[in-house]
Amino acid sequence: MTAEVRSHTYDGIQEFDNRLPNWWLWTFYGACIFSVFFWIHYHTIGTGDLPGEAYLVEQRKAAAALEAEMKKNPVTEERLLQLAENPTFVADGKALFVQHCSTCHRENGGAGKDQFGTPGAGANLTDDYWIYGGDPMAIYQTILEGRQFPDPEIGSNGGMQSWRHLGTGSVLRLAAFVLSIKGSNVSDGKAPEKYAKKQAK
Numbered sequence: 001m002t003a004e005v006r007s008h009t010y011d012g013i014q015e016f017d018n019r020l021p022n023w024w025l026w027t028f029y030g031a032c033i034f035s036v037f038f039w040i041h042y043h044t045i046g047t048g049d050l051p052g053e054a055y056l057v058e059q060r061k062a063a064a065a066l067e068a069e070m071k072k073n074p075v076t077e078e079r080l081l082q083l084a085e086n087p088t089f090v091a092d093g094k095a096l097f098v099q100h101c102s103t104c105h106r107e108n109g110g111a112g113k114d115q116f117g118t119p120g121a122g123a124n125l126t127d128d129y130w131i132y133g134g135d136p137m138a139i140y141q142t143i144l145e146g147r148q149f150p151d152p153e154i155g156s157n158g159g160m161q162s163w164r165h166l167g168t169g170s171v172l173r174l175a176a177f178v179l180s181i182k183g184s185n186v187s188d189g190k191a192p193e194k195y196a197k198k199q200a201k
């Protein structure tokens, strides 16, 4: 192959006019041919799902599978108590709790004062007082559905949001963690809320 130097010069730089290697040309021609079929398949007759649509289809399938699994294996008190005994599950729940809940409930769940003396906005989850119930199903429902605070003075600004968007798996882990700290009565915990009732178990 004779290397011809092209006539132009940029900033003293010259270039050869080499022929492109065949392997390179064929990948280029191949890509051109492929693009025609790709365009027809995905855009003209629409027989294929583009990545975004394919992802949604997968998501819907996964959600349907989870729904079916939940129906077959519904959340029950026994199941929640079982999960609260599982160290890996509780550790996952703790990590989620630190990430999503500790601003209001503090890392230990006691909703105690921070270094500026401000108590957490949430309720103490380690004492025997519960607003919405401290039994496993009530705790699970509180986290899954959220709760409206029953004080007319605070009205709709009170209560806690639903955490359903984290996914059922995460809500189960969070419930397991809350059950694991329930009754631990941390020393720096917040006083019971106005509407909380003492619960024996």
Ligand code: HEC
Pocket: 097, 100, 101, 102, 103, 104, 105, 121, 122, 123, 125, 129, 130, 131, 132, 133, 134, 139, 142, 143, 149, 150, 158, 159, 160, 163, 174, 175, 178, 193, 196
């Ligand atoms: C923005 C603040 C905030 C965050 C974040 C928050 N909570 Fe709450 N939580 C509250 C408030 C406020 C209440 C209700 C207390 C009240 O009504 O006075 C509450 C109540 C609860 C209760 C019921 C307590 C009872 O006495 O019945 C549980 C259980 C609970 N939260 C768990 C969680 C979990 C788990 C998370 C994280 C996924 C979380 N919270 C995140 C503010 C928060």
